[in-house]
Amino acid sequence: MFEIVSKEKLGPAVFRMDIAAPDIARKHQAGNFIMLRINEEGERIPLTVADKDAEKGTVTLVFQAVGKTSAELAELCEGDSLLDFVGPLGKPTHIEKFNGVVVCVGGGIGVAPVHPIACALKDIGNRVISIIGARSKELLIMEEEMKATSDELIVCTDDGSYGKQGFVTEALDEVIRREGKENVALVVAIGPVPMMRFCAKTTEPYGVHTEVSLNPIMVDATGMCGACRVTVGGETKFACVDGPEFDGHKVDFDELTKRLAMYKESEARAMKIYEEASHGGKRCWE
Amino acid sequence: MAPREKTPRQPMPEQEPKVRARNFDEVPLGYSHETAIKEAKRCLQCKKPKCRQGCPVEVLIPQFIGKIAEGDFAGAAKTLKEKNSLPAVCGRVCPQETQCEELCILGKKEEPVAIGRLERFAADWERNEGKVEIPELAPATGKKVAVIGAGPAGLTVAGDLIKMGHEVTIFEALHKPGGVLVYGIPEFRLPKAIVQAEVEYLKSMGVKIQVNAVIGKTRTLQELMEEDGFDAVFVGSGAGLPTFMGIDGENLNGVYSANEYLTRSNLMKAYLFPEYDTPVARGKRVATLGGGNVAMDSARTALRLGAEASICVYRRGREEMPARSEEIHHAEEEGVQLNLLTNPIRIIGDEMGRVSGMECIQMELGEPDDSGRRRPQPIKGSEFVLEVDTVVIAIGNSPNPLIPATTPAIETSKWGTIIADEETGKTTMEGVYAGGDVVTGAATVILAMGAGRKAATAIDEYLKGK
Numbered sequence: 001m002f003e004i005v006s007k008e009k010l011g012p013a014v015f016r017m018d019i020a021a022p023d024i025a026r027k028h029q030a031g032n033f034i035m036l037r038i039n040e041e042g043e044r045i046p047l048t049v050a051d052k053d054a055e056k057g058t059v060t061l062v063f064q065a066v067g068k069t070s071a072e073l074a075e076l077c078e079g080d081s082l083l084d085f086v087g088p089l090g091k092p093t094h095i096e097k098f099n100g101v102v103v104c105v106g107g108g109i110g111v112a113p114v115h116p117i118a119c120a121l122k123d124i125g126n127r128v129i130s131i132i133g134a135r136s137k138e139l140l141i142m143e144e145e146m147k148a149t150s151d152e153l154i155v156c157t158d159d160g161s162y163g164k165q166g167f168v169t170e171a172l173d174e175v176i177r178r179e180g181k182e183n184v185a186l187v188v189a190i191g192p193v194p195m196m197r198f199c200a201k202t203t204e205p206y207g208v209h210t211e212v213s214l215n216p217i218m219v220d221a222t223g224m225c226g227a228c229r230v231t232v233g234g235e236t237k238f239a240c241v242d243g244p245e246f247d248g249h250k251v252d253f254d255e256l257t258k259r260l261a262m263y264k265e266s267e268a269r270a271m272k273i274y275e276e277a278s279h280g281g282k283r284c285w286e
Numbered sequence: 287m288a289p290r291e292k293t294p295r296q297p298m299p300e301q302e303p304k305v306r307a308r309n310f311d312e313v314p315l316g317y318s319h320e321t322a323i324k325e326a327k328r329c330l331q332c333k334k335p336k337c338r339q340g341c342p343v344e345v346l347i348p349q350f351i352g353k354i355a356e357g358d359f360a361g362a363a364k365t366l367k368e369k370n371s372l373p374a375v376c377g378r379v380c381p382q383e384t385q386c387e388e389l390c391i392l393g394k395k396e397e398p399v400a401i402g403r404l405e406r407f408a409a410d411w412e413r414n415e416g417k418v419e420i421p422e423l424a425p426a427t428g429k430k431v432a433v434i435g436a437g438p439a440g441l442t443v444a445g446d447l448i449k450m451g452h453e454v455t456i457f458e459a460l461h462k463p464g465g466v467l468v469y470g471i472p473e474f475r476l477p478k479a480i481v482q483a484e485v486e487y488l489k490s491m492g493v494k495i496q497v498n499a500v501i502g503k504t505r506t507l508q509e510l511m512e513e514d515g516f517d518a519v520f521v522g523s524g525a526g527l528p529t530f531m532g533i534d535g536e537n538l539n540g541v542y543s544a545n546e547y548l549t550r551s552n553l554m555k556a557y558l559f560p561e562y563d564t565p566v567a568r569g570k571r572v573a574t575l576g577g578g579n580v581a582m583d584s585a586r587t588a589l590r591l592g593a594e595a596s597i598c599v600y601r602r603g604r605e606e607m608p609a610r611s612e613e614i615h616h617a618e619e620e621g622v623q624l625n626l627l628t629n630p631i632r633i634i635g636d637e638m639g640r641v642s643g644m645e646c647i648q649m650e651l652g653e654p655d656d657s658g659r660r661r662p663q664p665i666k667g668s669e670f671v672l673e674v675d676t677v678v679i680a681i682g683n684s685p686n687p688l689i690p691a692t693t694p695a696i697e698t699s700k701w702g703t704i705i706a707d708e709e710t711g712k713t714t715m716e717g718v719y720a721g722g723d724v725v726t727g728a729a730t731v732i733l734a735m736g737a738g739r740k741a742a743t744a745i746d747e748y749l750k751g752k
Contacts, residue, residue, distance in 0.1 A: 023504050037461060043554065043563035044461075069563060084461040086498045219554065219564075220469075222459050222500055223686060225546035226528045229537055236530065236537065241687070255537055258639030262539040266565035273560055 022057030031093030107191025200248030342736025377406025437465020439722030442738030526686025535633030569676025711741030
């Protein structure tokens, strides 16, 4: 059992949880992910990791309650436990000191997994420009943390309720033009699939290498089942062992989008049953 | 012993095909006491039993059958367990017809003794009576062994080594121990409660099992040996990466590897959705590609998930199918259609990215290939479209790369399998042994157990010399 040692609400339906998992905390590197299962009837879901504390032995998750499992997770409180917690999985982000600036782009809760990557890139001596965005101000997370690890932070909201009005892609385009495409060594973009797709589209004409972190459906996440297959550069890859990060210019986002919708009806049904059973009591939501 | 009665091989009662094709309960129902004794009395009690030579773990076959014939079921179970720590499993999933039973002398003139059914009977009797005895363990040696993977190979190694007095910890990547016995083989062929009981038996002897532990990620093999104080390691991490056909449309929604399809249904209990959270496509017309046991398991699972048609598509003929004849027979009885000498060319999708059909081509058998089986060749112009909404690809796996990739001292073959001595399981890394699918490529439960048995003996020897 893996105890939830602290829980915080970051925004509407967005939560941060520290989970006691010393073995994983010790091994986790930026870019890795974990799998969890809440209880015996639960499904295994992958979640990216926002942070870890090897000394305390905790792993920090940031997630949004969107489906049945994440809603159920959101209802758990400090002191509750998760039945299964596995990791660190996937390949860590390739970290090196680049000749040129590195741009880290986080959209929505994608800011959470971008944060440790920005930290690792910064720690090794890179100049890091970060762009974070959300639909509106209350959905924006981890601004302070991102500010602390970036040489420059640009904040955008779709509705203009905070920071610049507009999408992160617009800010990304501006940064590349301002810095000069030959001076931008790397873009790391993590967020909802459309956001990652348009970040890759933005950087493609400039030829700036862009890493995206994919979140396909997974079951075992150790390379055994193939549920997470994605097409990258015309080849089938398993995101759980070959990724989760891939060259955004080569990813078949159309296929990824369709594959993510595979269980839409089942998911809606599970959510409906869950809500009707009046579980939606929002036990520790505030 | 009394002169042998001339009795025919005793059939085992089964659920009616039409009924069982719609439920996940076990298909064969087991022998009654009377039937078991009757069958056991058919055994000739050969002085030099051939049957044992056919058994990868050398079960004391005539001895345990003799006990059943005497009505000493507890004694039979005990005798079985001297050589086989998972008899209830092996009695169900071993291919006896190509192992022990194939060599049974009775089989020359009539039908061989039903060794597998008797094995199952004795093991089930012991479990159901609650009379599982914990065998005597050798005095503690103070040596620690790590076993990676709680599948058939790992469970066997653990069972053997704990009896020899070593401390054993199994590290399992999934959340339940059992490996292919829990994620792969369906409930209707091997009830999960049986696997659970076998695991509990090992625990009762003192084997520690750590689930959710991905060696190569959570801990590396070197760390187990250098920091955690394990004196030896057995790697039984099994098959991994599923093989796909490499044809168009394989990433459409509704295309599964057999590993995924079966893992969803078995390990995650997707057949009980929404009571359990994991969903699985409940296809109306399901094609399974391949002709092995895993293909049969998938095609039969499809029926139980509500398919109106479950079609097995195999490029060679029936004679060439690698599945056990019993599995093919069961599948056909339940209504699985065999589309033999048929090869898929591409999977067709609709605008939503869902499977809507599969184009196939008819094949004919040509000259024998390297495997000795006649090579299938396409018949020009015989293309046709099979109307299906779900496709399960059951054409094999390559070994799980996690351990070799993170353990440079372990050498692998060009197929990615770990190189290990056939007799001892010794790898190229000091103190590290391996066996099962990660060494042989996808094979059977009993072969993995056989490899585990040999490795346990070798590890014991190695530890004595340390």
